[in-house]
Amino acid sequence: MEKFRQEIARKLAPLLNMSSEAARALMEVPPNPAWGDIAIPCFSFAKTLRKAPQAIALDLAKAADFGGLASSVEATGGYLNLTLEKAAVTRHIMQGILQDGASFGFTNKGAGKTVVIDFSSPNIAKPFGIGHLRTTVIGHSLSRIYSELGYRVVRVNHLGDWGTQFGKLIVAYKLLAKDDELISDPIGTLFRIYVEFHRRAESSPELLEEARVWFRRLEEGDEEARSLWQRFVEVSLKEYQRVYDLLGVEFDYWLGESYYEPLLASTVAAVEAQDLTTVSDGAVIVDLADYGMPPCLLRKTDGATLYATRDIAAALYRDKKHHPELMLYVVGQEQTLHFKQVKQVLTLMRTPAGEKLVHVPFGLFKFPEGKMSTRQGNVIFLEDVLARAVDLALVVIHAKNPELENKRDIAQHVGVGAVVFGDLKHGRIKDVLFDWDEMLNFDGETGPYVQYTHARACSILRKAAVAPALSDEAALTDEYALPLIKLLGEFPQIIARSASEYEPSVVARYVLDVAALFNRYYHNVRILGGEKDASATRLAVVLATQRILARGLYLLGVTAVDKM
Ligand code: ARG
Numbered sequence: 001m002e003k004f005r006q007e008i009a010r011k012l013a014p015l016l017n018m019s020s021e022a023a024r025a026l027m028e029v030p031p032n033p034a035w036g037d038i039a040i041p042c043f044s045f046a047k048t049l050r051k052a053p054q055a056i057a058l059d060l061a062k063a064a065d066f067g068g069l070a071s072s073v074e075a076t077g078g079y080l081n082l083t084l085e086k087a088a089v090t091r092h093i094m095q096g097i098l099q100d101g102a103s104f105g106f107t108n109k110g111a112g113k114t115v116v117i118d119f120s121s122p123n124i125a126k127p128f129g130i131g132h133l134r135t136t137v138i139g140h141s142l143s144r145i146y147s148e149l150g151y152r153v154v155r156v157n158h159l160g161d162w163g164t165q166f167g168k169l170i171v172a173y174k175l176l177a178k179d180d181e182l183i184s185d186p187i188g189t190l191f192r193i194y195v196e197f198h199r200r201a202e203s204s205p206e207l208l209e210e211a212r213v214w215f216r217r218l219e220e221g222d223e224e225a226r227s228l229w230q231r232f233v234e235v236s237l238k239e240y241q242r243v244y245d246l247l248g249v250e251f252d253y254w255l256g257e258s259y260y261e262p263l264l265a266s267t268v269a270a271v272e273a274q275d276l277t278t279v280s281d282g283a284v285i286v287d288l289a290d291y292g293m294p295p296c297l298l299r300k301t302d303g304a305t306l307y308a309t310r311d312i313a314a315a316l317y318r319d320k321k322h323h324p325e326l327m328l329y330v331v332g333q334e335q336t337l338h339f340k341q342v343k344q345v346l347t348l349m350r351t352p353a354g355e356k357l358v359h360v361p362f363g364l365f366k367f368p369e370g371k372m373s374t375r376q377g378n379v380i381f382l383e384d385v386l387a388r389a390v391d392l393a394l395v396v397i398h399a400k401n402p403e404l405e406n407k408r409d410i411a412q413h414v415g416v417g418a419v420v421f422g423d424l425k426h427g428r429i430k431d432v433l434f435d436w437d438e439m440l441n442f443d444g445e446t447g448p449y450v451q452y453t454h455a456r457a458c459s460i461l462r463k464a465a466v467a468p469a470l471s472d473e474a475a476l477t478d479e480y481a482l483p484l485i486k487l488l489g490e491f492p493q494i495i496a497r498s499a500s501e502y503e504p505s506v507v508a509r510y511v512l513d514v515a516a517l518f519n520r521y522y523h524n525v526r527i528l529g530g531e532k533d534a535s536a537t538r539l540a541v542v543l544a545t546q547r548i549l550a551r552g553l554y555l556l557g558v559t560a561v562d563k564m
Contacts, residue, residue, distance in 0.1 A: 005024060005038060006020065008070070011066055012064060015060060026040055026041065037083055037486075039081050039082075040082075042054075042080060053079075057076070057079055057080045058075040061073050061074065069088065071084065086476075086482055089489070090481070090482065093486070093488060093544075098470075098543065113150075113152070114151065114152045114153075115151045115152075115153055115324055116154045116322055116324045116327045116328065117142055117155055117330065118139075118327070119136060119139020119329075120244075121157055121160060123161075124256070125166075126160075126194070128243045128382045129381060131364075133365055133385075134428075137557055138423075138424065139328075139330040140247070140248075140557045142330065142502060143155050144557065145507065145555050149495060151325075153252075154252050154253065154318075154324070155251045155252045157254045157255070158257065159237075159254060162258040162261065163215075164211065164304065166218055166229055167210075168197050168201075168211040169197075170211070170218070171211045172193040173190075173228060175193075177189055186235030186239065212302070215304065219261070219304065247420065255314075257307070263316075264310065267313040268309065271286060271345065277298065281301055286345050288344055288345075296341040324356060327353065328360050328502065329358065331361065340359070360428070363432065365431075366433050368433075385419060386416055388415075390412050390414075390416065393410075393440060413451070413561050417448065418440050420558050421556060422435075427503065427505050428502070428504075445512050447558050449515060450515045450552075450553060451564060454550060457518065457542050458563065459562075466535055469536040469539075470540055472531075472534045475538055481525070484517040485544070487510075487513060488545065490510070504556055507552055514548055515549065518545045521541070527539065
């Protein structure tokens with residue numbers, strides 16, 4: 001479709017006295033498909049041309065020659081409405097999808113460019129809770145979307161493996177844990193003692209002082225502190241890997257906050273050298289009052305550095321190492337102020353990293369029980385949620401398709417897909433209320449619904465006696481095929497838009513729309529059997545839909561199963 005819009009824009013440009021890009025930008029999609037495929041509002045020309053918009057639209061309709069591209073051109077209410085020639089459009093879209101195989105969504109927009117995506121980034125010694133689901137699946141999906149556009153994507157897991165909490169953990173460990181517990185149930189143990197530490201610290205505040213001392217020792221490289229910390233990191237990573245395997249998530253770099261420790265002195269010095277710091281009560285800060293923000297704390301009175309210091313160092317490091325065009329941080333919206341401060345400090349340092357840093361925030365994942373916090377100990381483990389989703393999917397599959405082979409494997413993809421899709425179909429910034437029934441409903445707006453539709457397309461293709469071919473024009477332009485094919489043709493624009501808005505939900509909503517139109521097609525059109533050319537052409541429509549659904553699901557990080 002885009003090719004046609006651009007072609008039309010090229011023909012209109014000289015008449016409108018503007019570039020074809022500007023003419024393209026003017027185009028709207030008519031609110032009612034019956035009015036056509038493209039609407040060009042003429043209101044903005046009224047002043048310079050001293051004519052009524054409707055008169056301008058009429059002039060354009062008369063003057064323009066769109067060759068065989070448009071089947072109808074009409075002036076209505078100040079708009080020039082165009083209907084594209086449906087045989088040409090559908091053939092073009094179908095040929096593109098069938099020839100290009102997996103790469104039809106690809107544009108070269110990102111060629112030669114790099115984007116660094118910081119996502120997931122759980123905190124060592126804490127369970128991989130539901131709280132880190134959103135960053136993980138949004139970041140994973142964005143990394144696939146940007147790759148699809150031709151970008152080189154650098155996926156970074158910025159593990160929370162540094163900070164004063166490790167002092168607390170060391171004290172708690174020495175006080176409360178036994179070594180064999182750390183082997184049998186590592187994170188459970190670390191989590192339990194961390195919670196217990198906070199409980200005890202309420203009545204024995206000296207524990208907090210002890211923790212501070214231990215963190216200092218860790219920062220100074222004390223051997224005992226280091227080796228305990230190392231163990232906490234190792235056991236945590238092992239557990240996280242299980243969750244990543246379930247979700248199919250991978251990273252190019254696992255660089256925790258500790259990695260930047262050796263760079264912090266020079267980072268703080270670089271900020272100081274630009275005269276940006278002040279010392280307040282012995283702490284080093286960057287005053288951001290001029291920007292309506294509280295100061296950014298770089299070094300505490302006791303010399304310890306902070307989360308922000310490490311993020312400034314990490315941003316400078318990433319910029320230097322990868323030369324990205326963009327650095328995305330997929331982190332909950334509760335950290336908005338933090339990233340604004342970090343970006344502001346980088347901008348004041350006049351490094352390009354400031355401009356490149358983009359915080360991609362998102363709302364909370366809410367369980368009916370309310371918000372979860374690690375300190376109170378009522379965290380919901382992501383692994384448990386995924387396991388439960390898989391069990392529930394298995395029950396549905398048993399009921400729906402008792403003959404199916406490999407039910408467990410399929411249930412795994414469906415259950416996990418339900419959770420991932422249930423997250424990604426919502427605009428990022430909204431809070432998501434977790435609802436098992438809604439997520440797993442095979443007929444709702446869900447991952448399983450799209451997977452099921454994809455499997456249905458696969459099953460038709462398996463049963464086909466003729467090969468897909470574009471042999472019957474009428475079968476591409478009937479009332480069921482036409483809207484479906486037009487929608488398939490929007491896939492490249494959908495990918496581009498989801499990237500520029502950092503919104504996987506754009507792709508999720510799109511695959512839902514494709515699935516709905518395909519199911520309407522399936523219920524109304526005789527695909528198998530019937531006249532040979534028509535059947536071959538309809539199978540081509542099924543094949544094109546199957547490919548787009550598979551690719552769309554892939555971009556979301558959901559597996560497209562071919563049977564279920
Ligand atoms: N570990 C942090 C948390 O769980 C997220 C880190 C995000 N990335 C960053 N560069 N700050 O809240």
